[in-house]
Amino acid sequence: MITVHTQFHSHFREVAATARDSFELDEPLVSELAQRITDKYGAKMKALLIDPDTNELNERGTMFVDTKGRRISIEDTLNDGETITFLVGIAGG
Amino acid sequence: MTAITQIEMVTGAVRYAPGEEVPNVAKKLFALRNQCTECNVCEIACALAHSPDGTVNPQLARLRIDHAPEKPSKINPLGIGFIAEICHHCGNPPPCAEVCPTDAFYYDPETRAAVIEQDNCIQCMECVPGCPFDVVFVAPSGELLKCDLCGGEPVCVKACSTRPEMLNEGKQYNRLPVLFFEDQPEFNRISKQIIEKRDEIGLMQAMLERGEISSSA
Amino acid sequence: MESRLLRVNLTTGELKSEAIPHQLFERWIGGSGINNWLMWEHFLTHDINCDPRGPDNIFVFGVGPLAGTGAGSGIKGRITFKSPCYGIFGDSAGGGKFPYMVRFSGYEYIAITGRAPKPVYLHICNEEAMLLDASHLWGKDTAETHALLQKEHGTWPSKTHTLTISQAGENQVGIAGVVSDALRIHARCGGGAVMGSKNLKAIAVQGNGGLPVARPKDMLSWSDDFRKKLDSNEAVYGFKRRGTLGAVEMYQHIGSHFWRNNQGNMFRGDEIRSDNWVKKYQKYSEVCSSDCFIACDSKYKIDGTESETAKKYIGETFRRPEYLTTGSAAGALDLRDWSEVAHWGKITNDYGIDNQDLSCSISFLMELKQRDLISDRDVAELFGHEQELRWGNMEDVEACVESVVFQKNTFGQLFRDGPYFGALKYSEIKGQNFMKYAMYGKGGASFTEEMRPFPTWMNNMAVASRGADHLKGIGLIEKFQRKDLSKKYFNGRTEAADLSTPLLKGACTALVENQVALLNSYGVCLFHWMLDPGGYTPQDYYGKAFAAITGIDRTPEELMRDGERICNLEKAINSRIGLRREHDTVCERWMWEPTEEGMYPGKVAADMFNTVLDEYYEWRGWEKDSGLQTRAKLTELGLDDVAEVLAQDRALA
Numbered sequence: 001m002i003t004v005h006t007q008f009h010s011h012f013r014e015v016a017a018t019a020r021d022s023f024e025l026d027e028p029l030v031s032e033l034a035q036r037i038t039d040k041y042g043a044k045m046k047a048l049l050i051d052p053d054t055n056e057l058n059e060r061g062t063m064f065v066d067t068k069g070r071r072i073s074i075e076d077t078l079n080d081g082e083t084i085t086f087l088v089g090i091a092g093g
Numbered sequence: 094m095t096a097i098t099q100i101e102m103v104t105g106a107v108r109y110a111p112g113e114e115v116p117n118v119a120k121k122l123f124a125l126r127n128q129c130t131e132c133n134v135c136e137i138a139c140a141l142a143h144s145p146d147g148t149v150n151p152q153l154a155r156l157r158i159d160h161a162p163e164k165p166s167k168i169n170p171l172g173i174g175f176i177a178e179i180c181h182h183c184g185n186p187p188p189c190a191e192v193c194p195t196d197a198f199y200y201d202p203e204t205r206a207a208v209i210e211q212d213n214c215i216q217c218m219e220c221v222p223g224c225p226f227d228v229v230f231v232a233p234s235g236e237l238l239k240c241d242l243c244g245g246e247p248v249c250v251k252a253c254s255t256r257p258e259m260l261n262e263g264k265q266y267n268r269l270p271v272l273f274f275e276d277q278p279e280f281n282r283i284s285k286q287i288i289e290k291r292d293e294i295g296l297m298q299a300m301l302e303r304g305e306i307s308s309s310a
Numbered sequence: 311m312e313s314r315l316l317r318v319n320l321t322t323g324e325l326k327s328e329a330i331p332h333q334l335f336e337r338w339i340g341g342s343g344i345n346n347w348l349m350w351e352h353f354l355t356h357d358i359n360c361d362p363r364g365p366d367n368i369f370v371f372g373v374g375p376l377a378g379t380g381a382g383s384g385i386k387g388r389i390t391f392k393s394p395c396y397g398i399f400g401d402s403a404g405g406g407k408f409p410y411m412v413r414f415s416g417y418e419y420i421a422i423t424g425r426a427p428k429p430v431y432l433h434i435c436n437e438e439a440m441l442l443d444a445s446h447l448w449g450k451d452t453a454e455t456h457a458l459l460q461k462e463h464g465t466w467p468s469k470t471h472t473l474t475i476s477q478a479g480e481n482q483v484g485i486a487g488v489v490s491d492a493l494r495i496h497a498r499c500g501g502g503a504v505m506g507s508k509n510l511k512a513i514a515v516q517g518n519g520g521l522p523v524a525r526p527k528d529m530l531s532w533s534d535d536f537r538k539k540l541d542s543n544e545a546v547y548g549f550k551r552r553g554t555l556g557a558v559e560m561y562q563h564i565g566s567h568f569w570r571n572n573q574g575n576m577f578r579g580d581e582i583r584s585d586n587w588v589k590k591y592q593k594y595s596e597v598c599s600s601d602c603f604i605a606c607d608s609k610y611k612i613d614g615t616e617s618e619t620a621k622k623y624i625g626e627t628f629r630r631p632e633y634l635t636t637g638s639a640a641g642a643l644d645l646r647d648w649s650e651v652a653h654w655g656k657i658t659n660d661y662g663i664d665n666q667d668l669s670c671s672i673s674f675l676m677e678l679k680q681r682d683l684i685s686d687r688d689v690a691e692l693f694g695h696e697q698e699l700r701w702g703n704m705e706d707v708e709a710c711v712e713s714v715v716f717q718k719n720t721f722g723q724l725f726r727d728g729p730y731f732g733a734l735k736y737s738e739i740k741g742q743n744f745m746k747y748a749m750y751g752k753g754g755a756s757f758t759e760e761m762r763p764f765p766t767w768m769n770n771m772a773v774a775s776r777g778a779d780h781l782k783g784i785g786l787i788e789k790f791q792r793k794d795l796s797k798k799y800f801n802g803r804t805e806a807a808d809l810s811t812p813l814l815k816g817a818c819t820a821l822v823e824n825q826v827a828l829l830n831s832y833g834v835c836l837f838h839w840m841l842d843p844g845g846y847t848p849q850d851y852y853g854k855a856f857a858a859i860t861g862i863d864r865t866p867e868e869l870m871r872d873g874e875r876i877c878n879l880e881k882a883i884n885s886r887i888g889l890r891r892e893h894d895t896v897c898e899r900w901m902w903e904p905t906e907e908g909m910y911p912g913k914v915a916a917d918m919f920n921t922v923l924d925e926y927y928e929w930r931g932w933e934k935d936s937g938l939q940t941r942a943k944l945t946e947l948g949l950d951d952v953a954e955v956l957a958q959d960r961a962l963a
Contacts, residue, residue: 009559010584011548047544060842061545063790069564069909071791071807085563088548088556089790090840092633092780130596130605133410137380137601138533141526149379150414150520152468233467233518251534252380 002028002080006037012086015044030057030076033084049086063089115185118205122179122240122247129177131158135249142248143238153232155180155240156249179249180228180240182206189239192223206242311335311375311524311860315348316417316439318432320508321365321424325439330419335860337948339831340418341374342401343876345390348372348421349399350879353392354955356423358886362394362500363482363507365425371412371473371513372420374833375859376852377601378413379523382533383852384602384835385409387473387490392887393499394507395484395667395727396753396777399883400499403781405599405835406490408515411471415517426509431459435516436467444511451476451660456492459514467518474513476662478715479506484727485667485714489659493597493629497664498755499776500727524861532855536838537603546604546841553606554633554837555584561633561759565908566789568641568758570680570701571673572749572899575760575908581617582640587630587648590616597629604838612649620649628656637758638669643676644702653704661715667728670749670756672710674729675721676701677747688740692721730754730897751778751896761900763910764789765815765918766806769926772894772919773819775880783823786840788815795846809910812918816926824873825849831876832856849873875947881932881939882952885961891937894923933963 004023008016023036034057038046051058056074064072065085072084139154156179190198190207197213200206209220214237220229221237230238240247313335317326330344338344352368360366370390377385387409393400412418416437429444447455455474463470471491478486479502486502487495505511523529540546548556561567562583565575580586591610598605607629614624631639631651639645639654658665675692678684679699690696693713700706713722724739725732733748750756755777761768766785774782787795787806796806796814799821806814828848829839832855839848849869857863864872895901900915927934931943940963944953956962 009563010552010556011545013585014548014551014588015544044544047542048548052542058543058545059790059792059794060543061549061840063560065563065791071793073793087560087563088545088552089560089786090549090554090557090633090837091786091789092554092557092784092836092840130598131600132382132596132598132602132605133600134380134382134533134603137378138530140520141380141523141530144520144523144526147523147526148520149523149526150518152414152518153520248530252382252537 001026002078002082004033004078005081005083006033007083007085009086010088012045012048012088015048016041025078028078028080030072030078031074033078034074059089061089063087115200116205117184118182118242120204120242120245121182122242122250129158133158134252135177138248138252142243150233153238155230155238156228157230177249177253178226178228180206181226182240182242183225187224189220189224189229192219194219201241201244203245204242206240208241209237209239211236311340311862312522313340313375313418314416314437315419315421316434318420318422318439318441319424320422320426320430320441320510323426323441325441327417327437327439335375336862337872338876339374339828339856339872340860341372341377341386341831341833342388342390342403342827343831343872343879344419345370345372345388345401346876346879346883348419349390349392350883350952352421352423353883353886358392358883359888360392362392362397362400363503365423365508367392367394367423367504367507369422369501369504369508369510370419371422372833373409373412373418374831376855377833378410379521379859380529380533380601381834381855381859382537382601382603383832383838383855384604385599386830386833386835387412387496388830388833389488389496389501391499391501391504393484393753393777394482394503395500395731396755398753398777398887398889399775399880400501401776402487402496402498402501403830404488404490404494404496405602406471406494406597407469407600408471408473408490408494408513409833410600411468411515411517413521414468414519415515416519420513422508422510425507429509429511431512431514432510433463433514433516435463436519437517444509447474447511448480449477452489452662453492453660455512456489459512463514463516466516468516470514470516472512472514474662475502475505475511476660476715478502478661478663480511481715481717482506482726483663483714483717483722484731485664487662487664489662493659494599495659495662495664497666498779500664502662523859525858528858529855532858536851536855540603540838540841543841549606549837549841550604552584552588553608553630555587555630555636557633558582558584558636561637563909565763565905565910566760568637568749568760570644571642571670571677571747572758572760573677575905577640577646578644579646581646581648582636582651591630591648591652593630599835602835602838604835604841606837610652612652616649617647619647623649623653626653626656628652629659631655634758635665638665642669642673642758643707645704645707646702650704654707657708657711661711663711663715664728666758667756668711668714669758670729671714671725671732672707674733674744674748675699675710675725676706678744681747683742683744683747684740692719692724694719728754729756746898749897749899751900752894753777755779760905760908761896762905762915763809763908763913765809765812765915765922766818768896768900768915768919769816769819769922771896771900772923773926775877775884778896781836782826783819784826784836784840785815785818785822787818787822798846812921812925814925815918815922816924817929819922819926820929823877824870826873827876827880828852828869828873831872871947875949877930878939878944878947878949879952881930882944882949882956882961885938885956886959888961889937891923891927891935894937936963938963 136151136154313330315328356366386403390401429448430441431444452474482503484500487497488501611627612623635655639651730750737744751771766788771778791807793804793807806818849866
């Protein structure tokens with residue numbers, strides 16, 4: 001079992017109504033983390049996190065990065081103590 | 094109330110005998126005040142759907158987006174929000190049809206909406222001031238324009254993309270759908286919540302009480 | 311597809327209506343493609359090396375075929391001209407209601423040349439155009455001018471919408487923009503100075519004419535599908551609520567801000583976050599572009615409860631700051647309260663001036679002062695009076711803004727064309743080299759974002775046709791590490807999404823430049839595309855809407871080719887002006903000074919710069935050494951006529 005920390009920003013924070021959370025995962029997988037997050041925060045979070053067409057992480061207008069700033073995808077594995085940050089992926093203006 | 098004479102439908106079918114009471118429109122449109130973003134998509138979609146020759150011109154739309162004629166309120170301190178001005182589909186026969194000297198109005202067999210038969214219309218404009226909500230419009234050509242509910246599937250409703258967002262954080266007002274059909278899930282949800290969970294959407298309730306939300310009913 | 315062009319010769323007062331034939335749409339799609347062509351044609355009979363502030367320059371306004379047809383993908387009007395600040399190809403997009411109304415006024419394209427003997431404005435109403443006296447408008451800012459014009463022309467046959475310049479444009483400040491309906495600014499490249507130099511204060515349009523749509527049913531069903539695609543993505547709702555402001559947290563997380571003239575790349579303090587904005591500020595209205603399903607923009611009002619600083623601005627109303635407004639205020643200038651950031655956005659908008667070039671001019675001077683490279687006396691000489699230059703001090707910032715807008719003093723005059731030219735002139739005056747502290751890319755244009763860890767973005771800054779800018783070839787595949795898109799476009803390769811390698815970075819710029827050129831030619835907003843309905847493919851998904859409106863059926867490959875053709879014409883204009891490889895470069899700090907903070911420390915542009923640039927030329931089919939286009943590439947794109955002109959000017963490889 002591993003512990004993974006999450007940081008929510010912008011719209012993610014609004015939907016989760018919290019900035020930080022931690023999850024204990026049986027399997028060190030992004031897919032399990034995504035499942036746990038959507039279970040906990042409901043339909044709106046699911047619509048934000050999961051692309052309904054592909055069942056993978058929603059890449060459109062979002063950005064999920066690990067501690068080293070690398071984007072994670074659904075098939076990645078996670079390390080114990082890792083912090084995953086959920087961000088809005090938009091630029092410009 | 095005297096029912097107006099029902100003319101023959103374009104299809105040739107007579108739905109209501111002369112003098113017979115015409116049933117009211119069953120599914121009405123519902124427009125929220127101040128929530129409109131003035132994106133004009135409903136106007137364009139309406140113009141496109143009713144375009145005889147593929148020309149799109151918002152001046153030919155059967156609804157208009159305009160500044161809300163509201164007084165200032167909490168969510169709209171300057172009173173400058175927008176409102177979709179759309180036919181309220183008053184009880185049949187509606188005031189616009191009642192003042193028509195040529196009986197140019199007939200009723201759509203599906204929706205029972207009052208519709209102008211352009212061939213019989215003499216463009217006397219009586220229906221324009223006759224409408225209590227100022228939603229019979231005049232096209233640049235002089236043609237009179239009135240909402241016909243698109244035969245049951247109004248394109249303006251489809252085009253309105255602002256959807257309910259019940260999150261209410263800080264000073265952001267919620268964005269709600271502006272135009273929807275009364276039997277749409279959004280409407281049911283909102284009206285149900287208004288009845289069941291008054292506190293959760295207190296803002297909505299307050300808006301209703303202050304008359305900031307109008308329904309077509 | 312047929313469209314009308316209004317030609318205005320301000321010197322003679324002649325107004326001429328012309329049809330733009332269908333073939334021109336076949337070749338140039340519309341919007342910026344047609345604008346570019348009108349500019350190219352103009353400079354076949356006029357000297358391309360003319361003074362951009364002189365009567366020989368051309369100012370084109372145009373809207374693309376998708377705008378205002380119910381597509382729901384937003385409307386962007388485009389102005390195109392020779393840039394007075396950078397001296398190269400210049401164009402700029404802007405939203406609001408003006409471009410929407412232009413489409414119903416009878417003209418979709420307006421080409422303005424010459425110079426009026428006295429201030430005038432252009433009024434267009436249902437194909438009738440008139441030049442009217444603007445002496446009562448001269449000296450007014452954009453908000454006042456807009457209000458006066460709306461009052462004068464009223465609401466029949468439609469509401470009046472305007473494109474105006476402020477005092478900055480009148481004073482021919484090189485970095486002055488043009489403002490649509492006093493809300494949306496075409497900021498880049500100095501269109502305001504071109505209008506000002508032509509004595510053209512404003513364009514006001516009204517109209518109730520119609521637009522032809524080739525296949526209305528297809529259009530309605532495309533638009534329905536498009537809206538459903540957007541609606542199914544919750545991130546779109548986040549964008550509706552926050553606009554580009556939502557990016558502040560992301561930029562802070564990865565270290566992509568531009569703090570104090572890019573001495574750092576993260577904001578200091580906790581206040582400037584989109585969450586705080588959403589919680590504290592009172593929104594009271596939307597201010598959307600027409601025909602847009604997203605509606606990301608809103609108006610706000612300060613009631614004084616937000617913060618101590620906000621009390622200064624009670625009652626002030628403004629648009630929600632965009633990311634780059636925030637990046638320039640909270641970043642470049644280090645303003646630390648939201649109300650000040652918003653106030654900065656408001657004054658730059660009302661004065662109609664580009665906040666990127668302006669903030670970098672101010673932050674350049676502030677950095678010189680911070681490093682004691684200039685004394686209080688030097689500053690007093692620049693301003694004509696004692697002037698403090700403190701980071702994050704709004705009063706000092708406002709003094710600088712007014713100096714430039716009203717050309718009040720030496721500082722204003724030196725920096726009227728942005729930080730690069732200002733720094734050059736100031737270095738010369740002081741006999742010292744201050745160029746190390748000037749932040750700019752191609753053409754001397756500046757940009758308030760950290761670029762060093764992001765090779766595609768750095769490449770954008772070096773090659774964008776209108777001078778340093780991210781909107782021409784925006785490197786989202788790289789910044790958001792979109793491996794899926796990299797695979798899709800580059801035969802399964804993922805390097806375009808990998809920040810650690812120079813591979814596929816130049817290729818990515820070339821690819822996205824072509825896509826963006828297409829979107830700009832359709833006349834739609836880039837944000838719908840960034841939120842990615844239909845898989846990030848303007849050539850594919852949007853192509854269907856283009857076909858429904860114009861009746862021009864194209865395959866995705868053909869449309870990409872069209873995008874490439876449009877980019878090549880912009881390049882050709884710059885080549886004729888004399889731009890070569892050495893002009894595709896960025897400033898010293900970006901090139902050589904390593905980043906010290908953020909998620910990617912120790913990065914300099916020089917690490918990958920030339921490899922990426924070589925690859926860019928390679929993917930473009932241009933010659934690497936000179937950076938010039940080859941005849942083979944131009945022939946392949948059906949641009950033999952362009953190649954001939956370039957050969958005559960010795961601007962062909």
